[in-house]
Amino acid sequence: MSSRAPTERRAASPLTAIVRYTVRACVPSQRWLLLLPVAGAVLFGLLSRLSDETAVTAFVRVGGTALHTLVLPITCLVIGDALLGAEIRSGVFAFTWLSPVRYRTIVIGRWLGGCLIAAAVLVPAAAGAAVAAGAPSSAAPAAVAAVAGAAAYLALFLAIGASFKRPVVWSLALVILVERLLGAALDGIAQLSPGWLAQSVLVGLTSPAADLQREGIPSGWAAVGRLAVVAAVGLAVATRRLRSLRPASSAD
């Protein structure tokens, strides 16, 4: 058996390096924390069993709603802050910023890394919730909805991280005030809201009771497409904002 000496390592492309770094740097050292979203989602899945509706409809109504209004945004908020905002605040982002890598590559690398972490957490969470709800056929649609929603959320949180000094506050304001309060009343907001769109993906792909489909916003794969657009806009804004960023030092 032979082991590779440290000097035999092949150089990675900047994008690969950033993705790898993001995954390494953003995952908490206390790995058990990653199980919290899974535990929460499974709990909500179990709560779905209390409903008299069919298993799929009950899961979408209870488990799915909880997944997309609580587990998904909170998980993404934590990951999204670690992707950029926390590094900018601490001064660590200078290691990445002070390189000839284009801003676009930095943003996409961070986002892809964040998506990998989010997928590693949310796919088991969504699938576990579906199984716990007695609707295993909904596991795949729930996973698709969670990952697509996470991709859009993370792009928006990256844009917020590159734009504001207190990104967690602004991200919470986006989720609670804009998405939950305004989005509940206004279809125009819901059409661009990762939370509402993710729920609509789940509804469209599982075909539960008709009353679960919110009118005025796309559902199923169309909602996935809309989430992709939201993500693209978020990434474009983040890239643009990175140009004028003043990475802090801890002395600031």
Added chain:
Amino acid sequence: MSEGEDGTDPAFVADSTVVVENASVWFGQKVALSELSCSFGPGVTGLLGPNGAGKSTLMRAITGLIGVNAGEVRVDGRDPRTDRDVQGRIALVPEDEAVPAQLTPRELVRYVADLHGVRDPGAAERALDLVDMLPAADRRLRGFSKGMRQRSKVAAALVTDPPVLVLDEPLNGADPVQRVRLTDLFRSLGAEGRTVIVSSHVLSEVERLADRVLVLIHGRLAAAGNHRAIRDAMDDRPRHVLIRADEPRRLGAALLRLGTVAGVSLTDAGLVVTTERAGALAVAVAPVARELGVRLREVRPLDDSLESLFQELVR
């Protein structure tokens, strides 16, 4: 600012790689740099100044981390703030302790190498070896002392083989052995023809590191030249020397009879001697003590802290 020996402005060098022209930076109401003009070329240049003088702000402006509000900064004729390619030629070791805590030094150095497109597979190992971090290269940065973090950051900066190296208080936290090692390393990098800019608020540290020194106070350039020139500029100013001895009163009375001593005062810390000829006093004090049979415990210039030096310069 006084002219150099050859009549040129000591704030500027002929073969400059980094040029700062009338640069001003402010954060809200606070002016961090005020119409600062200077240049840097191959070799080690020391940036001296007390805390809050604007050293870190200047270094961050040179590396493009922040833009200047007025004036301009050029590295190899290009704007480091807007031209990303400049980042391939410049490296910064920031003062703050922030490091990606989850990573090991080897991972950090490799990450920076990958971002800079370093293809040499042995570059990371060599950079770690230069700062003596190979034995700890696979431990997480989280548990490191300040000195070890600094050395890890130096390794990350060196792995890109940068022509311009900006080091913000790089010896902070380093133990005496590492200080010597890093000082020799930075001097050798300067001797190789790299532009090395190193900041410190410890005068003796900069004397060992750099031949050319720029002194910043309140965001302005207060003095420039080699450290001897800066010390010479203070020679006609009163200096204070602390002497701790067994019989300070007798020693003080004897020293007063020397022409070099302007005054003495007895404090809790010891005998404080005021002189305008510190060098002559340093030569005379030991023989006087021996003659009196007084045992000397410590002779230390009180003005060697940069704060006191700066107070003299701005007076």
